[in-house]
Amino acid sequence: DVKVTQSSRYLVKRTGEKVFLECVQDMDHENMFWYRQDPGLGLRLIYFSYDVKMKEKGDIPEGYSVSREKKERFSLILESASTNQTSMYLCASSSLSEKLFFGSGTQLSVL
Amino acid sequence: AQRVTQPEKLLSVFKGAPVELKCNYSYSGSPELFWYVQYSRQRLQLLLRHISRESIKGFTADLNKGETSFHLKKPFAQEEDSAMYYCALAYSSASKIIFGSGTRLSIRP
Numbered sequence: 001d002v003k004v005t006q007s008s009r010y011l012v013k014r015t016g017e018k019v020f021l022e023c024v025q026d027m028d029h030e031n032m033f034w035y036r037q038d039p040g041l042g043l044r045l046i047y048f049s050y051d052v053k054m055k056e057k058g059d060i061p062e063g064y065s066v067s068r069e070k071k072e073r074f075s076l077i078l079e080s081a082s083t084n085q086t087s088m089y090l091c092a093s094s095s096l097s098e099k100l101f102f103g104s105g106t107q108l109s110v111l
Numbered sequence: 112a113q114r115v116t117q118p119e120k121l122l123s124v125f126k127g128a129p130v131e132l133k134c135n136y137s138y139s140g141s142p143e144l145f146w147y148v149q150y151s152r153q154r155l156q157l158l159l160r161h162i163s164r165e166s167i168k169g170f171t172a173d174l175n176k177g178e179t180s181f182h183l184k185k186p187f188a189q190e191e192d193s194a195m196y197y198c199a200l201a202y203s204s205a206s207k208i209i210f211g212s213g214t215r216l217s218i219r220p
Contacts, residue, residue, distance in 0.1 A: 026212040031206055040120060041213035042197060043155075058202065090155065098208055099145065101197075 003027075006091050009053040013110050019078040021106050023091030030096055032074035034058075034066065037105070049074055059067040081110045112136045115200050117211035123199045124188050125219050132183040134172075134198030143201040144181040146172055147210070150194045158183075158196070168192070195219045 007022040025032065031050050035043040035058075045058030055066050063085060067075045074093075078085055086109050092096040092100040114137045124130055136142055146158040161169045161174040161181060172183045181198060198211040 033208065035210070041211060042117070043210035045207070045209055048207060050206070059206075059209065067172075094206065094208075099160065100147070100155075100208060102155040104154055 004091055004093055004101050004103040006089075006106050008106050009104065012054065012104055013078075013081050013106045013108065015082060015110060016106045017078075017081050017110075019021055019081050019108065019110075021076040021078075021089055021091075021108070023074045023076070023093075023103055024072050025074075025093040025101070026072065027093065027095075027101070028071065029093040029101075030071075031070065031094045033092040033094075033100065034064075034074065034076045035092065036060070046076065081108075083110050086110045113200060113202055113209060115198050115209055115211035116195075117214050118170065119196055119214045121215045121217065122213070123217040123219060126190055127187050130183075130185045130188045130192065130216065132196050134181045134183065134211060136179050136181065136198075136200050138179075138200060138202055140202060143172070143206075144172075144174055144175075145199040145201070145208075146181075146183050147197045147199055148194050149197070155197070174192075188216075189220045190218045190220060192216060196199070 003026045034046040035049040049055045049068040065077045089106045091103040094100045115137045144161045148158045149155045170185045197213045201208045
């Protein structure tokens with residue numbers, strides 16, 4: 001079974017802190033994604049990566065950056081956390097044009 | 112711009128009744144559409160995709176390009192169908208995938 005592992009289940013940070021969310025997949029997938037999940041808004045794509053060091057902005061990239069130095073790892077960075085970035089963050093991976101496999105999510109609270 | 116619209120935030124039906132969850136999309140190219148489901152305390156997982164044209168857990172979905180819709184249907188709802196359902200669209204050669212806002216399906220006994 002494909003495993004997509006997110007490093008933290010719950011995270012509490014203060015406004016202005018730099019935050020790193022880590023995601024690792026074990027199936028050699030080319031594509032990796034970061035979404036945020038908010039009630040009533042569904043899943044919104046922040047960034048995705050289709051290869052090592054390659055990335056594309058999603059619908060809501062402002063305030064976020066990403067890093068993919070190795071194929072299996074995709075990091076989401078909040079340069080200066082703000083309260084409106086309190087959310088559930090979901091990482092996913094897929095092979096080309098195939099289904100997404102999701103991590104269990106990181107609930108981030110920014111105080 | 113590409114978009115997925117799920118007009119219903121909540122759908123509540125009785126057990127045994129038919130279910131239809133609506134999904135409309137906007138995309139000028141050839142779409143690839145999916146339904147994902149999230150049961151309570153579980154990860155999001157694929158329910159079905161239009162390419163495979165299969166029925167999963169009694170659910171089916173037909174792509175209607177004329178109406179740009181991909182509605183999810185089940186003839187007889189079961190209590191275990193209660194979950195959050197998301198419609199998703201894959202596009203571009205790198206398979207960028209976007210989701211709708213989701214519909215919470217609640218099955219009453």
